[in-house]
Amino acid sequence: MSVPSSAIGLANAVPARRNFRTIALIVASAMFMEQLDATILATALPTMARDFGVGAPSMSIALTSYLISLAVFIPVSGAVADRWGSRTVFRAAIGVFVAGSVLCALAPSLGFLVAARLLQGLGGAMMMPVGRLVLLRSVERRDLVSAMSWLLVPALIGPILGPPVGGFIVTYADWRWIFYINVPVGLVGMVLVSLFIDETRDERTGPFDSVGMILSGISLGSLLFGFETASRDGEGMLALALVAVGLVAGAAYLHHARRHAAPILDPALMRVPSFGTSVIAGSLTRITQGAQPFLLPLMMQLGFGLSAATSGLVTIATAIGSLMMKALAPRILRRFGFRQALVVNGILAALLYGTCAFFRPDWPLPAIFGVLVCCGFSMSFQFTAYNTVAYDRISPAQMSSATSFYTTFQQLMLSLGICVAALALHGSMGVQGHAAPELSDFSVAFAVVVAISLLATVWNLRFSADAGREISGHGRVAETVKRPAAETSEALEHGR
Known part of the structure; x- marks a missing residue:
């Protein structure tokens, strides 16, 4: 059985493969720093507004400035990584994010903070897609599911841990420590990137x-x-x-x-079957993921009367479920394959989050905690599968464009999830004549976002029965030739 020269060339470009867990954890740590920072700030806004001498509503620009920076720079991340190398850009992105964090901590005014957040957003925009690109180019195909399961944990637990961590810092320390805590994490990350991640790049054709x-x-x-x-x-x-x-x-x-x-975001990628289907199905499912960190703490505090600290401890349950998932995802996918697992688990994950609509103050907290652990496990598995099978038929030449494209939609749909949840909540309040949100309004909001996620089942059924078989090993005997994660479509067609 011959291996195409394109696959051999890619393997030779990275002669010494690192342990995939090491690479995944390095990338995951950087992404966790970004995800935590993105949610932790909201808790401190009233205190920061008081220090800056402005009204609390004015502080929203500190959040939106970061989002705008992400929107502008995420699409160009793939082209930048191809030009300068994924390791170089990833390391520089961490450095820019840390520099922006320090400037945020030193900010004497709201205007200064907004400028620092724009710089921080530039670093975050490069960290997310380029970090994923580093992983895809550094990990062998057979280890991709396990690596992705490690990588996706911070994306799920960061928004959950952000509010309680922010509340603790604001209560017991100065709000500026929200940004200072990024410094040691970022510096260690830059050193580890230099030591354990190889330089890879792909020469793009065509003008910028x-x-x-x-x-x-x-x-x-x-x-x-x-x-x-x-x-x-x-x-x-x-x-x-x-x-x-x-x-x-x-x-x-x-x-x-x-x-x-060479468009900066190539719509032609949607014609790659597994990629296009994963983008659409994953986008619908991310409505729930984006809505949950918004709805659940509010319901716990406004509807149940729990303190911010207590509600934060309860919502940590989803993070625990996410951590439990990482060891089981490869076995589940090997046994059932991507299509069957995504269809069944997609319905299960949506229904589990639908259970949140029935939470009431008389529920025992251990029962709520247990449901949320299952929610975290199931949803984390779903995104591990989506983010892995998406690259099943993506060639090395398309890899950087694909990561930029996928990350752009990921960020967009997470933000849309908050919007949909807020609109559903306010709509229910208007229909029922509630001046403040009540438990029934939260139930309606959860039902709406769950219904949207269930629509993903239509697209999950469109995955082919053998989608991602080379990655999961489902229905195949273990191969003797190990091939890299970024293997070309030509290799898949002629070498297997």
């Missing part, structure tokens, strides 16, 4: 898509800003205007992308 960068930045920035604005009272018209601008700019970008030789 500067027009595409502008159009995608306007579109994604407006959409993210619009979604975030829609979750606040009294700003519905502004949110609609921003979303409209985002949609128009997005349509203009799609028209431009069809004519550009």
Whole structure:
């Protein structure tokens, strides 16, 4: 059995494969720092507003400025990694994020903080997709599921741990420590990247898509800003205007992308079966993931009367479930395959989160905790599968573009999840005539986001029966030739 030269060349480009757990944990630590920081800040906004001498609502710009920076720079991350090398860019991204964090901690005014958050967002925008690209280019195909299960844990537990950690810091220390805690994590991460991650790059053909960068930045920035604005009272018209601008700019970008030789976000990737299906199904499922950290703490505090600290401890249950998943995901996928596992677990994950609609103050906290552990396990497994099978038929030449594309939609849909949850909550309050959200309103909001996630079943059924078979090992005898995770489609067709 011959191995195509393209696959051999890629293997030779990285002669000494590192232990995949080491690489996955290094990338995961950087992403955890980013995910924690993204949610921890919200808890400190009232205190920061008091120090800066501004109203608390004005502090929302500290959140949206970061989102706008993500929207502008995530799409270009793949092109930058191809030009300078994924290890170099990933290490630099951590450094930029740490530098932005220090400036945020030193901020004497709101204007200074916003500028620092824009810089921090530049680092975060490069860390997320380039970190995933580092993993895809460094891990053998047979280890990809295990590596992804490690990588996705911070994406799920970061938003859960953010509020209680932020509350602890604001209560017992200065809010500036919210940003200072990123410094040691980031510095250690930069050293570990230098020691354990190899340099990889792919030469792109065609001119840099500067027009595409502008159009995608306007579109994604407006959409993210619009979604975030829609979750606040009294700003519905502004949110609609921003979303409209985002949609128009997005349509203009799609028209431009069809004519550009190397578009910054390539819509042609959606024609790759496993990738396109994973993007759509994963996007629908991420509505629930984005909504849950927004709805659950509010329900615990406003509906149950629990303190912020207690509600934070309860919601940590989903993080525990996520950690339990990482060891079992490869075995489940090897036994059932991607298609069957995604269909069955997708329904189970949605229904488990639907159980949250029935939570009431008379439920024993251990019972709520147990349900949330199962929620975390099931949803974490679902995203491990989506984020792995998406790259089943992606060639090395497409890999950097694919990671930018996938991460862009991931960030967009997480923000949309908050928007949908907030709109459902406020809609229920309006229909039922509630001045403040009550338990029945939270139940409606959970039902809405769960219903959207269940729609992903339609697309999960569209995965082919053998989707990701080379990755999961489902229905196959172990191979004697080990091939890299970023193996070309040509290798899959001719070498197997």
